[in-house]
Amino acid sequence: MSDLSRTAERPERLTGETSEGAQELVARAATSSDQLGREVGAVLRLDGVTLDPREVDYERHDDETMIINMGPAHPSTHGVLRLMLELDGEFVLRTKVVIGYLHTGMEKTGETLSYVQGATNVTRMDYLSPVINELSYSLTVEKLLGVEVPARATWIRMLMSELNRVSSHLVWMATNGMDLGSTSMMIYGLRERELILAFFEKTAGLRLNLNYVRPGGVAADLPDGWQDDVEVICNTIEERTYEYDQLLTGQPILRNRLIGVGAITAEEALALSLTGPLLRSTGVPWDLRRSMPYLAYDQVDFDVIVGTYGDNFDRYAIRLNEIRESIRIIRQCLEKMPAGDYRSQDPKVTPPPRARIGESMEALIHHFKLFTEGFHVPAGEVYSAVESPRGEIGCYMVSDGGPKPYRIHVRAPSFTNLQAMPLLMRGASVSDAITMISTVDPVLGEVDR
């Protein structure tokens, strides 16, 4: 009781505590014209040409529109994303995205961790596809190190990446379904995902944020009987994906809500540095697995799914079909998995087997050096990227020759994809605003790092 009256007494203090000043959406008079153009989504008209006043609603009085704030604690924003909208009735005029509510200082922490520990840090950025974060990080470190990864490790990494892609897209189907109103889709998506997470737990020990892919290979070999588990996963998910197709794709409400909404063109997408399903939905067939292959993607057969209209329905269809393509790749990994080592045998990178430590002095010293200090990586800098379910995730690393990275920067796809929000939102209604966020599929862990 008294709590409520205290809350009522101090609204200025509460708003003062949570306001972010210049990062928020402010009145038109206080915003520069370049920034107004951005908030209105005028992407390609920014090279010095004056904006059309009707575009920016200059003659609209500030009293006629309302600035509302969505988030950061909001059920439909896929994490702590704060969206400030200027509305005219139900329709959005300007948008500004305020992020930083999950900023974890991972790049700074990464400078204090050794290269093997770095995977634990990077994996928590995009927490829906942790293996792919680790993969991008490990590929970068291996490029600097110059160490060769055995074939089995490569194929295991590919298998786990594709399983992760399926589980991330299933979460997307679940949350997208819930945002559109189909709460049963939420339950189905999470149920299928449990099969994959059970397999992850069997292999790596953890369901989420598995610290599995490390520089030099993977942490442990696949467990016995993994072929049967993966076979069950593939069969179940293929069958259920067909059911989701039947449930959702022809459904009139879903079609009306998604078709024609949030259409972008290829030029706008390239100008805004969008990658992943956002770019592919506009018709550009860019997928790093096909165009700049890494791991063993040039040895497996899969299609790149490309949309035509660049609207939300295309992105929904792309993600649904990417699940099917990933299952295809996983089946090929099942057949073609080579035998061999699951990590590089280079003694400077991989610790020796436990049994040898009691016998050999050299093994003991290597083990000691590797776990107290970590292996040294030659000085240099490199950028290497892989395809995550959200786009291109890349890792830029600078090494000064020591056991810890000098600078590690992760190029997160959701961070740049969120720049499309003003463009998508202009003219949409508030209920469409929710679907726009869902279609961009941001994961705030990697946006804020």
Next chain:
Amino acid sequence: MAPPGVLTEEALACDLACFPTREQYFDLVAAFKADGFELCVDVCGVDYLEHPDRYLPEGVTRTRFEVVVNLLSLSKKQRVRIRVQAGTESPRLDSLFHLYPGAEAPERETFDMFGILFDGHPDLTRILMPEDWEGHPLRKDYGVGHIPIQFKEAPGPR
């Protein structure tokens, strides 16, 4: 590919690394864009305070802050890295916003984390830290902020 006068060389996992000066920077990026590099993948900063003797080709004056731009050409399937020395005391560069609107958020992050200013950027405010934060966290003279953890029952040193 690159205009003459700009130092270039082979780079790891990239086709080319360019080392323009601050004045050559914007024109170089514009030349790459005209040449078919449609996507500006990333803009990030590095603080070389603790690693001043990093390798740089002859003729490049090294400064404390460096900004690294990665460009991607979808048609040619090539990547290019541009490393520009941004300055030591008050690092400033031209913003790439009018060439690549998608560089807006990465440049804001570089400003927030390092304090590198970008001329021509529409909205150079902090993006990851709260608005009233002081300091630029990723600089090398800014501490990690590690709080030492005390264990009451821990035995003394062995």
Next chain:
Amino acid sequence: MALEDLQHNFLTAPIEDLVRWARRASVWPASFGLACCAIEMMAAGGADFDLARFGMEVFRNSPRQADLMIVAGRVSQKMAPVLRQVYDQMMEPKWVISMGVCASTGGLFNNYAIVQGVDQIVPVDVYAPGCPPSPETLMHAILTLHEQIRTGEIMKRRHEGNPTHLEHDAGVWTPEVPVTVRMGTPK
């Protein structure tokens, strides 16, 4: 009228038991999922680890209608005032479960950006360790909370010695709202 104002005697005991049963059998969580732990919280609400059997499947979006705040994930400096604001908007009796190591102690991230333990901002009742805690761990934490509500211990401890009705002066930090670390620490 709060339960705690009743004089605890053999006449009011059945009423107290009834009220405690009602309180623990339908705890409604406020959705406050921040990071990876939020995904595990969603999985706990899903079909395999069902929270609906405890009456908790309805995650209230408005904190005014919620009893329990499960802080799932790492709390950054920018998010801390928002967390406190959401907590203040909840009605008594309210409980907090700190899910995951990042919420309990700052976890893996002992740096400038993360609040080292959400108990610096809100009073926490149950801590669930794990990175992320599997849904089974979260359910154990929830059941521990239910047990504490059932015995009534949790409400007794809260009212002894730590009054919630304080004289408040705007701008002065009260013991309930300690100062979070907001400034960076240069070397």
